[in-house]
Amino acid sequence: METLKRLRVGLGFDSHRIEPSGPMILGGIRLDVDLHFVGHSDADVLLHAITDAVLSGAGLPDIGQLFPNTEEINRGRDSAEMLSQAMQAVRDSGWELINLDAVVQIEQPKLAHHKLAMRQRIATILDVTVDEVSLKGKTGEGIGEIGRGELATAQCVALLYKNQL
Ligand SMILES: [Zn+2]
Numbered sequence: 454m455e456t457l458k459r460l461r462v463g464l465g466f467d468s469h470r471i472e473p474s475g476p477m478i479l480g481g482i483r484l485d486v487d488l489h490f491v492g493h494s495d496a497d498v499l500l501h502a503i504t505d506a507v508l509s510g511a512g513l514p515d516i517g518q519l520f521p522n523t524e525e526i527n528r529g530r531d532s533a534e535m536l537s538q539a540m541q542a543v544r545d546s547g548w549e550l551i552n553l554d555a556v557v558q559i560e561q562p563k564l565a566h567h568k569l570a571m572r573q574r575i576a577t578i579l580d581v582t583v584d585e586v587s588l589k590g591k592t593g594e595g596i597g598e599i600g601r602g603e604l605a606t607a608q609c610v611a612l613l614y615k616n617q618l
Contacts, residue, residue, distance in 0.1 A: 459615040461548070463510025467501040468606040471559075479557070479564075479605075480571030480588070481533045481578060486562045490605065493522035497532035499557050499588075502607035503575065504532070504539045506555075510613040511548040513539075533578050540579050548613040550579060554587040555609040560602040564590030 469490040471477075477484045480499045490496035504516045513519075519542075520527045520535050540550070553575075557564060564571075568588050576583040593599025599606065 460551075461510045461512075461613050461615075463506040463508065463611045463613065465502040465505030465507075465509065465609040465611070466606070467498045467505065468604055469496045469498045469501075470604055471602055477562075478532070479559075480567070481536075481574035482567065482570050484562055484567060488561070488602075494520070494527055494530040494535065495532050498605050499555060499571070499607040499609075500532040500536050500575070500578075502609040503553060503555060503579075503611070504536045506553060506609040506611035507536075507543050507550060507579075507613070508539050510611050511543040511546050513542055513546060533574070536575075536578050543613070547615055549616045550581055550585065551612040551614055552581075552585040552587070553579075553609055553611040555607060556589045556591060557605065557607045558591045558593060558599050559605040560592050560595070560600055563592075564588075 469492050471488050475487050477486050477489050478495045478497045572583050572586045572588050575586045598604040
């Protein structure tokens with residue numbers, strides 16, 4: 454039982470509206486598409502889901518509590534910096550990341566050509582290796598808000614282990 458208690462999973466989910474004109478920041482990289490996510494920070498839907506996954510695995514407050522969207526300091530904020538701070542809080546509380554697995558659902562742009570760059574960027578932010586970061590891109594099959602290109606969602610699970618008792 455002790456061994457099992459040293460492992461925990463965290464789940465993160467996020468969604469942001471998509472509107473015309475760039476830039477679009479996704480997975481910590483700037484995509485060459487004339488669209489952007491609407492939000493208080495830079496609205497990187499994938500990094501927000503990852504941030505909540507690692508925080509909740511460690512039993513810490515979520516992204517909305519750590520970086521309230523009512524605070525001016527968080528306006529237009531770089532989500533990579535928020536994720537980096539969140540991961541530091543996770544490590545400070547004695548947890549380390551084993552791996553994470555994320556899915557982004559977005560109609561445009563297609564993520565196939567960007568996935569490796571996003572995984573590398575995320576691995577750098579989290580200070581883990583790229584094989585510990587999995588990412589899949591899905592469309593909305595042309596149906597609903599996602600299929601019409603109005604919304605993007607991201608989900609992430611993160612597995613953590615306790616490296617301090
Ligand atoms: Zn968000």
